[in-house]
Amino acid sequence: MKTLNRRNVLLATLIALVMVVSACGAKDDNQASNAENSSSTNKLKITMWSQFADPNSKDGGFVGFYKALEATKAQFPDVEIEHVGVGGESYKTKVKAASAANELPDIFYTWGGGFSQPFIAGNRILPIDDLAKDGTLDQIVPGTTDNFIFDGKLYGLPINIATAQLYVNKELFEQAGAKIPETWDELTAAVDALKAKGIQPIALGAKDRWPAMQWNAILAIRTAGVEAVNAALTKKGSFDTPEFTEAAAKYKQLIDSNAFGDHFMGTSYDDATNMFLSGKAGMMFMGAWVNGQIEDGSSLVKGKVIPIKFPVIPGGKGTADEWFGGSGETFVLNSDLKNKERVWEVYKFFIERMSKEVFLAGSGSSAWKIDAGDTSQVNPLALQIGELSSKATGFSYWWDQMLDGNDTESMFGSLMKFVAGKTTPAEYTKELQNQINRGQ
Structure with missing residues (x-):
């Protein structure tokens, strides 16, 4: 009996000890779980969408985006x-659908x-005027927020000052005996000289539409001037003016002279860029x-290319210091955003860092x-x-x-009809005005 009692006492003691240890373990587990939940709760989650899909690009x-994101x-x-x-x-389709x-x-x-206008009209974007009163705007180049102001309210911070310029392959120009063009006549003479040597004068990927738009835009800037172009946009x-029609006529002159090659309408942006990068085209007008x-180490044209201001057109109202470009890309904040002040700190750090990284990556000031x-x-x-554009007197952003x-x-519909030769310069500019600025 005594032995049995001793065993019972020992068993009871062991059970009690196990229960104490288990309770302590459960307490520790609960504490760890609570700490993890607390950490998770305090960690702010921010969702971000962009058009920068390829981290290896x-x-x-x-390059600037992903470096800024990691920083x-x-x-x-x-x-x-x-x-x-x-x-x-x-991306445009995705963001529009998400807004709806x-x-x-x-x-x-x-x-x-x-x-961005429809997003703002639908109250999808947060105005940042009050948040930016912390001195942020003092750190920004004057005029670079213009394209993000609607009805007097600021909705985004600028990243960089983008420009499009005429890139010239010096080696091919030397082979053709062509002069680096500063005027329209010198540009058309270079086209003829390059063609005579069997070199495609200009790489253009009109299949993606916007590269074709760039040529129309810069020609209009040279004939009408940035003030008139911005007013029409x-x-x-109005687009229906002698100056816009002259720009279209100059565009047609290049098309008819085969400056862009036989198949530019079916050539994509990537294919046109690769054509220039492989040394098969003398010029490219691009951002x-x-x-x-x-300038990549594997590039076949590294060290052979120079950027120049787009040539002036005699009699045109635009000067060589008026540029196609400006500051027009940004990230914005959702109007339903929670924790606005915390997100703002992250947002402005990211934008400023991206501005620096994009510059260091060689893509705009x-x-x-x-x-x-x-x-x-x-x-x-x-x-x-940066040196060429330092004396800029005006910018007109991407149409x-x-x-x-x-x-x-x-x-785009009117433009592609025109570059395909289905309308005349006068018909094109009149159609553009009737469709976009009817009644102006």
């Missing part, structure tokens, strides 16, 4: 940024001008985002007053463009972004 805009994550370890990148026109369903992310990429002026590709540090490794083309969605499609 050598495009300066892509922002490092700067704010208590923030989780969930990024979704969608390329090309698919009121399912936009916390931060999303957009363009100034007409593209903002429905304060600074191609700088990285041109910074729209922020940054200390870029050592620029010895900056893409030489970017430095040259497909300045116009709203329906007007953009109308513009």
Whole structure:
């Protein structure tokens, strides 16, 4: 009996000990779980959408975006940024559909001008005037927020000052005995000289439409001037003027002279860019985002290309210092955003950092007053463009972004009919005015 009692006591003691240990373990587990939940609760999650779908792209805009994104994550370890990148026109479709369903992310990429107008009209974007009173605007280059102001309210911070310029392959020009053009006559003479040597004069991927639009835009800037072009784009002026018709006539002159080759209507932007990068075309009019590709270590034209101001047109109202470009790309905040002040700190850090990284990647000048540090490794083309555009007297931004969605499609429809030879210059500019600025 005594032995049994002893065993019972021992068994009871062991059971009690196990229960105590188990209770302590459960308490520790609960504490760990609570700490994890607390950490998860305090970690701010931000959703972000952009058109930067390829993290391996050598495009300066892509490089700048991903470097800025990583720097922002490092700067704010208590923030989780969930990024979704969608390329090309698919991004525009995605963001428009999400806006209609009121399912936009916390931060999303957009363009100034007409593209953002429907989002603002639908109260989908948060005005940032009050948030920006913290001194942020003092750090930004004057005038670079113009395309993000609607009805007197600011909706986005600028990233960079983008420009389109004429890229010239010096080696091919030397082979053809052509002069680097500064005037329209010198440009057409270079076209003839390159053709005589069996070299395609200009690479153009009209299949994607917007590269064809770029040529129309810069020619209009040279014939009509940026003030008139901007007035037409903002429905304060007309496309149906002698100056716009002259620009279209100059465009037709290049098309008829086979300056863009036989198949430019069926050539994509990527194919046209590859044509220029492989040394098979003498010129390309394009944005600074191609700088990285041109100067890449594997590029066949590295060191052979220079950017120049687009040639002036005699009698035109535009000067060589008026540029196609400006500041028009940004990220904006969802109007339904929670934790506005915390997200604002992350947002403005990201935008400023991207501005710096895009510049260092050789894709446009910074729209922020940054200390870029050592620029010895900056893409030489970017430095040259910065010097060329330092005396700019005016900018006119991308037409497909300045116009709203329906007007953009109308513009592209009329433009592609014209470049295909289905309408005359006068018919084209009249149609453009009737479809986009009827009644102006």
